[in-house]
Amino acid sequence: MSNAGQSWPPVETEPAVPHPKAPQPGSKLGVHYSHCFGCGDEVEVGLHLQSSVTDGPEVVSEFAVTEAHQGAPGLAHGGLLACAFDEALGAAVGNLLRKPAVTAKLETDFVRPVPVGSTLFITARLDGVAGRKTYASADGRLDAGDGPVAVRARGLFVTVGVEHFTTHGDKDALEKLAASARRRREEWDINP
Numbered sequence: 001m002s003n004a005g006q007s008w009p010p011v012e013t014e015p016a017v018p019h020p021k022a023p024q025p026g027s028k029l030g031v032h033y034s035h036c037f038g039c040g041d042e043v044e045v046g047l048h049l050q051s052s053v054t055d056g057p058e059v060v061s062e063f064a065v066t067e068a069h070q071g072a073p074g075l076a077h078g079g080l081l082a083c084a085f086d087e088a089l090g091a092a093v094g095n096l097l098r099k100p101a102v103t104a105k106l107e108t109d110f111v112r113p114v115p116v117g118s119t120l121f122i123t124a125r126l127d128g129v130a131g132r133k134t135y136a137s138a139d140g141r142l143d144a145g146d147g148p149v150a151v152r153a154r155g156l157f158v159t160v161g162v163e164h165f166t167t168h169g170d171k172d173a174l175e176k177l178a179a180s181a182r183r184r185r186e187e188w189d190i191n192p
């Protein structure tokens with residue numbers, strides 16, 4: 001059953017105002033972690049989402065569906081599609097608000113099948129903020145930004161401190177990631 005009838009966001013929110021240093025419309029968003037299943041370039045069978053910011057502001061992510069993503073023959077697996085939306089929504093929240101946030105809740109409506117060989121254009125937007133909670137939603141359209149809607153999703157992202165990752169994650173990998181982010185920022189400062 002579709003969740004379209006339920007009120008969204010489910011609580012009173014304030015508008016989600018992008019951070020002054022959020023990437024500008026037209027910017028391509030890079031890989032946030034090379035081992036990320038959603039966007040990482042070192043995960044051979046990952047989803048390899050490529051995202052950019054549009055005015056709106058929204059984040060559009062392209063997901064090219066391959067044989068590695070099948071559930072039934074020739075059709076994308078629903079769980080992988082949900083993963084693509086987690087990544088696309090997370091990229092919108094993280095990049096537009098520039099705050100670390102994790103997915104607390106993710107709802108997905110599968111409206112039509114997504115064939116292998118198609119590209120899903122996922123447009124994600126921020127719907128509101130209530131304290132640490134950010135609500136976001138997205139539509140995935142087949143083969144073009146104005147193609148037929150195949151999947152819709154909405155989610156709740158909760159802002160966390162860096163200790164969320166240092167306590168529960170891999171500290172060494174985090175330090176390497178932070179060092180490479182610092183290097184990238186220095187390159188930006190030298191060659192803006």
Ligand SMILES: CCCCCCCCCCCCCC(=O)SCCNC(=O)CCNC(=O)[C@H](O)C(C)(C)COP(=O)(O)OP(=O)(O)OC[C@H]1O[C@@H](n2cnc3c(N)ncnc32)[C@H](O)[C@@H]1OP(=O)(O)O
Nearest residue numbers: 032086087090091094095098099102103104105133158160
């Ligand atoms: C520049 C930066 C660029 C970055 C780019 C990044 C791109 C990233 C792309 C990657 C994308 C991939 C991203 C991923 O895949 S992230 C990986 C998947 N997610 C997780 O692993 C998260 C696991 N969960 C937790 O760690 C904790 O449960 C969290 C941190 C979420 C909350 O535990 P915490 O103890 O901290 O806080 P709280 O429990 O007081 O909750 C806080 C508020 O939230 C409300 N609540 C919580 N859960 C739910 C729920 N299910 N439905 C409805 N409401 C819920 C709760 O009622 C409360 O509301 P209120 O009482 O305040 O009103």
